[in-house]
Amino acid sequence: MRLMASEVAQAVGGRLVGPDVAVSGVSIDSRTVAQGELFVPVVAERDGHDFIGDALVAGAAAYLTAQSPRGEAAPRRATAVEVDDTAAALAELGRFARGRFDGPVVGITGSVGKTSVKDMAAAAIGADRPTHASPMSFNNELGVPLTLVNRPESAEAAVVEMGARGRGHIAWLCSLSRPTVGVVTAVGAAHTELFGTVEAVAEAKGELVESLDPSGVAVLNADNPLVAAMAERTEAQVLTFGRSGGEVRASGVSVDDGLRARFRLETPNGQAEVALAARGEHMVDNALAAAAAALAVGVRIDEIAAGLGSAKLSPWRMEVTELASGAVLINDAYNANPMSMTAALRSLAAVNRPRRVAVLGVMAELGERAAAEHAAIGALARELGIEIIPVATADYGLAPVVDAAAAVAALGAVDSDTAVLVKASRAAGLESVANALGDH
Known part of the structure; x- marks a missing residue:
């Protein structure tokens, strides 16, 4: 969507500082901002305002700010839109875009x-x-x-x-x-x-x-x-x-x-x-x-x-590949809850390999249900004849390995007789297990 910076300012109730330039698209990540985009610095664990200069160097045409234009931006006479809250302004810009x-x-x-x-x-x-x-x-x-x-x-x-x-x-x-x-x-x-x-x-x-x-x-x-x-x-x-x-x-x-x-x-x-x-x-x-x-x-x-x-799915969702060894790898590591974990285990059970192994991390945000839900998944895996390598949680009913590297070591030989599922909630970061197996 192409807008003038003045239109952005009007849409979000902000104040335009600098020349009125065209922007095409919005980014909140200075590492991936594209030429001509509007950079929106989000304040979270890190303050995105600290990366305005990087975004401008990368090609951002303008930026939102909840601070006075400063740092590398000012000498370059870059265009800014001053707002009270950058995240709230982004939401209003989304509302404006939908209206068009x-x-x-x-x-x-x-x-x-x-x-x-x-x-x-x-x-x-x-x-x-x-x-x-x-x-x-x-x-x-x-x-x-x-x-x-x-x-x-x-x-x-x-x-x-x-x-x-x-x-x-x-x-x-x-x-x-x-x-x-x-x-x-x-x-x-x-x-x-x-x-x-x-x-x-x-x-x-x-x-x-x-x-x-x-x-x-x-x-x-x-x-x-x-x-x-x-x-x-x-x-x-x-x-x-x-x-x-x-x-x-x-x-x-x-x-x-x-x-x-x-x-x-x-x-x-x-x-x-x-x-x-x-x-x-x-x-x-x-x-x-x-x-x-x-x-x-x-x-x-x-x-x-x-x-x-x-249709192609987003990364780390039921990505099935055959490794150089002939082993089957199912990378479903983006996220997990009891429903998606059950579906993934049944898919692994359907793979025609004598050895089926599930490398499983925590299913997060289950609260008081966590222990029972993990135990039920462990029981389902055993019922399906699937070997479990739990990572950093004992709730599946087995002693866990400490991290992804230890999980790769625990897998041992991964050959043409083996199918491996990697799955956990996003915070576990188990895509590194799939990446390591792919590298091998």
């Missing part, structure tokens, strides 16, 4: 599968028209406005992922993005440390469908009772999806040796054969949610099937 867009906006939330559904929905809708989507997991108070502001002028649809760390968060994100279609993937035991109960999680996630206008569409998981019940919380039309129920469903599901699923997509608008590039049988559920979202914005069934078949 009249295409459909698909909002996606849920306890599991948000990013994969976002990626698949963007591919399915993108088969029909230029579509912009959140990069990776940009789903919070910074990521959502960045997604809105960084929409290319050519995009005719947008897909926005939304996360929640408390009640009211989704509602606030919806006030910025004003989705016309709202997708709720599933509700389960994730972030219960923050919410207290699964029912409270459902209450928060349902804020998405409550935000929809009557002309909008709520896409709900018919197989998840807490999500299906959200139909009573919206004035929008309701379109359901699911494996055992729903208007958008799959039949004849099969999974090949590479964990790629095929199925017949059945919808109110017709049927089509789908062959997913994404790995794991549980990706069928994500594909159904994405297909329903695409259907809601008017994409033809054949285009939906083609888009789903070509």
